[in-house]
Amino acid sequence: MTLLDVLRHQWHQQTRSPTFGRSLIGGLLLLLAAAYFGSLFVAAGWYYPQVVAEVAPGQDPLRLLNEFLLYGAVGLVPMRFFLQRSAGSDVRPYLHLPLRRPRIVRILQVVSSLSLLNLLPVVVLASLWGSTVRPATSAVGAACWAVGALLLVATTQFLNGLLRAVWDRHAGFVLGAAGLLAVVVAGGYWTGGQLLQSASAWLFGGLAAGRIAPLLVLIGGATGMSVAAHRALRGRLYSVLGDTEEGHTHAGAALRGRGRGWGRVASLALLDLKLILRNKRPRQMLAAGLLVLGPFLLIPLVGGTVAPMNKVIFGFLLSGNLGLTYTQFSYAWHGAHFDGLLARAVAPRSLVQAQLLTFTGLCVGPLALISPLIAALRPPFLAPLGGLLLYNLGVCAPVLLGLGVWARTPLQLGQSTFFNYQGTSTYHFLAVLPIMGLPVGLVVGMGLSTTLLIAAGLGVLGLLAVPLWTRGLGRLLRGQRHAMATGFRDE
Numbered sequence: 001m002t003l004l005d006v007l008r009h010q011w012h013q014q015t016r017s018p019t020f021g022r023s024l025i026g027g028l029l030l031l032l033a034a035a036y037f038g039s040l041f042v043a044a045g046w047y048y049p050q051v052v053a054e055v056a057p058g059q060d061p062l063r064l065l066n067e068f069l070l071y072g073a074v075g076l077v078p079m080r081f082f083l084q085r086s087a088g089s090d091v092r093p094y095l096h097l098p099l100r101r102p103r104i105v106r107i108l109q110v111v112s113s114l115s116l117l118n119l120l121p122v123v124v125l126a127s128l129w130g131s132t133v134r135p136a137t138s139a140v141g142a143a144c145w146a147v148g149a150l151l152l153v154a155t156t157q158f159l160n161g162l163l164r165a166v167w168d169r170h171a172g173f174v175l176g177a178a179g180l181l182a183v184v185v186a187g188g189y190w191t192g193g194q195l196l197q198s199a200s201a202w203l204f205g206g207l208a209a210g211r212i213a214p215l216l217v218l219i220g221g222a223t224g225m226s227v228a229a230h231r232a233l234r235g236r237l238y239s240v241l242g243d244t245e246e247g248h249t250h251a252g253a254a255l256r257g258r259g260r261g262w263g264r265v266a267s268l269a270l271l272d273l274k275l276i277l278r279n280k281r282p283r284q285m286l287a288a289g290l291l292v293l294g295p296f297l298l299i300p301l302v303g304g305t306v307a308p309m310n311k312v313i314f315g316f317l318l319s320g321n322l323g324l325t326y327t328q329f330s331y332a333w334h335g336a337h338f339d340g341l342l343a344r345a346v347a348p349r350s351l352v353q354a355q356l357l358t359f360t361g362l363c364v365g366p367l368a369l370i371s372p373l374i375a376a377l378r379p380p381f382l383a384p385l386g387g388l389l390l391y392n393l394g395v396c397a398p399v400l401l402g403l404g405v406w407a408r409t410p411l412q413l414g415q416s417t418f419f420n421y422q423g424t425s426t427y428h429f430l431a432v433l434p435i436m437g438l439p440v441g442l443v444v445g446m447g448l449s450t451t452l453l454i455a456a457g458l459g460v461l462g463l464l465a466v467p468l469w470t471r472g473l474g475r476l477l478r479g480q481r482h483a484m485a486t487g488f489r490d491e
Helices: 003-015 020-046 048-055 061-083 101-113 116-136 139-169 171-191 195-208 213-246 250-254 262-278 280-302 308-327 330-343 348-377 379-406 426-446 448-464 466-488
Strands: none
Touching (some): 020 048, 020 116, 048 061, 061 116, 061 139, 061 195, 061 262, 061 280, 101 139, 116 139, 139 171, 139 195, 139 262, 280 348, 308 348, 308 426, 308 448, 330 379, 330 466, 348 466, 426 448
């Protein structure tokens, strides 16, 4: 079996799917969007020296580029982790073929690398190389810089494969490493150390000067990361093969954890996170939510005076958009393995608490990332964010989780989220609309300060009553669980 055989097989698998037409339309739209944004990035790279000359006249464009290139690589890694297909996601059809495991790993790594998240960085770097690097360096320095940039992109590709393989076995290691990296980067920035910036300047400044030592470091890093990713992916293939032979599913593997109470709740919340990372529809849904957050974040940061109503709208969406987007379907995400949850005697209240934990993480996570930026540039916006975060957690969460018990249709996790209205309902919209409209209505009649006090107060009351309403929703879910399971089985 060659790489062309795998590509041909996956093409036939897509074209023979009953949802091929809808997936094709979504894919074409995604390709057009990628081409549009890619052309913008390429244009920004080509005119980068002129932009620097206008914004920072005394700065050297090449030096700035070299100092901040590693920051771009650090930002590319989480984008790959959430958006790029894993190297082992399509491995099951090939495990029982008479092929050596290392060959399967190499082929699937190449297939995974055929991604827009590899094409776009390379094209943008080529644009920057032509506009900034080549005119300011020698031929040897420009060649070394180009090779080093390609090695950096390859390193992020291998690192993504390693992280995805480790995540399946020890998710805590990945979360701990991400937290440690965030602390190091933030600490270096606030203390003035700027370790990442100095390392980036040494690497790519040295490459532009034609030095060999930075090139050897990048070659060693890319080689070591490729070997580590290869070995981790091989171990992942063996575990997938073991699960296939024993008849275990990923959901079952996630729920075989020990412990009770909040240990079981954390296990169920981890299952939610794995569903997001492993399946197309939840990943695309949250990615679309992040695209929505971008403009709403830029408007208060770069704009002038912002009206009180807009502050409420921005605060509500920035503090709850991802949680509202994902949790509107709540238990329907687990429709394909809902029978497995019932068979393992998972307490309904634990399911409610796990959904609340997932909702909280999706609300607090993005806010934790953007709050330092807002605190540095527009501190007055912290009050709307904090007050409406409490409102989302204490008021919106119980409403969404209560509506989730009426779901009867499982979601097709492998389908695209674009032009896909499965799971949406009119009653859900009509029930959530007053909850979302309450802060907007209050700010019109009472002003911003009073609205934030009322919203935060309602949120605090809802959070203090978490033991009560999770117990009540657990009883409601217990009464509806058999009807939900019957609906999810399409009976």
